[in-house]
Amino acid sequence: MNPGKALLRPDMMPHILCPGCGHGIVLNVLIRVLARRYASLDKVALVAGIGCSSRIVGYIDANTLHTTHGRALSFATGLKLARPDMTVIVVTGDGDGLGIGGNHLIHAARRNVDLTCILFNNETYGMTGGQLAPTTVTQAYTTTSPYGNRERAFDAALLATAAGATFVARGQAFRPDLLDDLLDQALDHRGFSFVDVMTDCTEYFGRKNALGGGSDLLFSQSRSDVEVTRDLNEWPQLQDPHGFAIRETLAMGVLHESDRPTLEAVMGLSGYRRGEG
Amino acid sequence: MNDPAQMSANLVVAGVGGQGVVLAGNIISEVTLAYGLDVKKAEVHGMSQRGGSVSAQVRFGPEVHGVLVEKGRLDWIVAFEWAEALRWLPLLGSHGSVFASTEQVIPPVSLRDRVEGKVRYPLEFTQHPRIRAFDASGLARQAGNVKTAGVALLGALSSALPFSVEAWHQAIKEWVPAKAVEVNLRAFDLGRQWQSAPPPRPVPVSELVPRQVWLSLEESWCKGCGICVNVCPERIWRLNERNVVEVQEVERCTGCGLCEKLCPDLAIDVVVESASAAAWGGAKLWQPN
Numbered sequence: 001m002n003p004g005k006a007l008l009r010p011d012m013m014p015h016i017l018c019p020g021c022g023h024g025i026v027l028n029v030l031i032r033v034l035a036r037r038y039a040s041l042d043k044v045a046l047v048a049g050i051g052c053s054s055r056i057v058g059y060i061d062a063n064t065l066h067t068t069h070g071r072a073l074s075f076a077t078g079l080k081l082a083r084p085d086m087t088v089i090v091v092t093g094d095g096d097g098l099g100i101g102g103n104h105l106i107h108a109a110r111r112n113v114d115l116t117c118i119l120f121n122n123e124t125y126g127m128t129g130g131q132l133a134p135t136t137v138t139q140a141y142t143t144t145s146p147y148g149n150r151e152r153a154f155d156a157a158l159l160a161t162a163a164g165a166t167f168v169a170r171g172q173a174f175r176p177d178l179l180d181d182l183l184d185q186a187l188d189h190r191g192f193s194f195v196d197v198m199t200d201c202t203e204y205f206g207r208k209n210a211l212g213g214g215s216d217l218l219f220s221q222s223r224s225d226v227e228v229t230r231d232l233n234e235w236p237q238l239q240d241p242h243g244f245a246i247r248e249t250l251a252m253g254v255l256h257e258s259d260r261p262t263l264e265a266v267m268g269l270s271g272y273r274r275g276e277g
Numbered sequence: 278m279n280d281p282a283q284m285s286a287n288l289v290v291a292g293v294g295g296q297g298v299v300l301a302g303n304i305i306s307e308v309t310l311a312y313g314l315d316v317k318k319a320e321v322h323g324m325s326q327r328g329g330s331v332s333a334q335v336r337f338g339p340e341v342h343g344v345l346v347e348k349g350r351l352d353w354i355v356a357f358e359w360a361e362a363l364r365w366l367p368l369l370g371s372h373g374s375v376f377a378s379t380e381q382v383i384p385p386v387s388l389r390d391r392v393e394g395k396v397r398y399p400l401e402f403t404q405h406p407r408i409r410a411f412d413a414s415g416l417a418r419q420a421g422n423v424k425t426a427g428v429a430l431l432g433a434l435s436s437a438l439p440f441s442v443e444a445w446h447q448a449i450k451e452w453v454p455a456k457a458v459e460v461n462l463r464a465f466d467l468g469r470q471w472q473s474a475p476p477p478r479p480v481p482v483s484e485l486v487p488r489q490v491w492l493s494l495e496e497s498w499c500k501g502c503g504i505c506v507n508v509c510p511e512r513i514w515r516l517n518e519r520n521v522v523e524v525q526e527v528e529r530c531t532g533c534g535l536c537e538k539l540c541p542d543l544a545i546d547v548v549v550e551s552a553s554a555a556a557w558g559g560a561k562l563w564q565p566n
Contacts, residue, residue: 001493001537001546001547001548002537002538002543002546005543005546008543013498013543014497014498014499014500014542014544015542015543016501017541017542019500019501019502019542020500020502020503020504020541021502021539021541022541023540023541024540024543025538025539025540025541027301027541027543028537028538028539028540028541028543029538031543174539175537176538176539202502214502214503214504215502215503215506215507215508216503218504218539219507
């Protein structure tokens with residue numbers, strides 16, 4: 001059983017996520033990790049922006065901040081500097097963290113604030129109706145790219161690494177055990193840790209691209225142990241209706257780790273310690 | 278045993294109703310009679326309406342007094358259905374062996390799942406070194422008629438007996454219907470040519486750790502995405518007419534926890550009663566409210 005279920009706010013359940021949404025699996029993993037690491041969530045803050053991913057902090061009975069679109073990392077930075085003794089976890093989505101809040105992401109990484117940022121990457125803006133996101137892969141169909149996306153997608157992990165994040169990892173909803181381990185390591189890390197979690201959007205991305213619903217879309221992540229396989233040619237049942245190979249392969253696991261003074265250490269904040277909560 | 282006229286043996290033909298057990302017993306008796314041996318034959322076919330257990334005991338030798346085989350004195354079991362052979366194993370002598378068809382005829386009462394036809398059959402039986410199990414039905418189909426499976430088994434048996442092929446052929450011609458003689462002879466020859474592969478070594482089965490698995494489902498949280506239905510290696514989840522999952526055959530759950538970990542709605546709890554579960558403060562099911 002998942003001991004993390006005791007951390008849920010039962011009056012908020014069941015959650016608003018669509019049937020088969022990978023975000024729910026990440027929530028499942030996240031509460032498991034939290035329950036294992038922290039006896040009490042009094043010193044743990046979950047900060048989120050706007051979007052399907054950001055909704056999930058509302059289901060966890062910790063200190064939670066539901067902030068403005070894209071600005072979760074800014075609020076989190078402020079919170080961490082004011083309360084350096086707290087463990088601050090930012091839950092954001094690809095639209096929230098890379099699109100609207102892209103600038104905040106690179107600067108939080110540059111500053112190396114001691115935060116853990118979990119980015120739910122479902123390759124679309126799910127909550128607002130399935131619009132094109134900066135992570136939407138080339139050729140994919142969304143409500144705002146009815147002829148297929150002509151743009152190149154962000155590699156969020158590469159972006160965070162280049163911006164100066166000191167811990168960068170990528171997991172996927174289909175592999176909860178790997179994700180569990182990556183979240184554990186990210187929370188262990190001192191400095192800005194970034195976890196790009198590949199999830200899915202069954203209602204919009206899956207439907208627009210004829211990738212199947214619920215379990216089909218989730219199982220399309222299952223092709224490789226070391227990589228997020230995003231090449232639809234390897235998954236004949238999930239072919240794009242127009243025959244485009246719309247997915248590419250991304251590396252999975254811990255992708256970058258380095259050591260550099262955190263912003264709190266540089267500022268000499270009192271009460272700052274390794275964030276064990 | 279090399280002199281067919283002096284040979285004595287006990288064998289039993291076992292099968293289910295409709296497979297031709299009695300006929301096979303008659304054919305064996307006919308062969309031994311052709312060598313001037315004394316034969317006694319006893320059949321149990323009271324339940325022989327199709328599907329019931331049928332057996333024919335055949336004892337032959339220069340002189341045979343009783344019709345029934347004593348415990349531990351059985352030399353051959355010819356089983357037309359592999360589980361039927363199991364019934365006769367207690368009578369099998371220390372040098373006895375078994376010719377068994379891998380055909381399975383499942384009586385309805387032993388079905389664990391009548392919809393999907395799942396059964397729990399003693400699989401390790403075929404790994405016994407003295408059992409020569411083969412696909413007699415397959416050979417029979419090859420010969421041209423699946424009904425000749427029993428004769429194919431007699432063909433396999435004949436390779437262990439000193440009687441001539443001609444004697445067997447003659448007995449078959451006498452007993453099977455005239456229009457089926459050709460196909461039965463073909464099946465007999467195929468069975469006789471069948472060579473038993475070296476018996477597979479029995480795989481040591483480690484002792485099962487007794488453990489108890491509880492599954493708990495918070496129905497009101499389930500959105501019916503079907504991930505657990507597709508991810509479960511034992512296929513114990515299914516979506517019901519309300520588009521909510523439900524468990525079928527919970528006893529097949531191995532406690533792997535895949536459904537719990539991949540449930541986006543956090544509706545499933547898998548509790549494995551073991552030392553590690555106790556470490557989490559007992560195996561109490563968590564209640565949402």
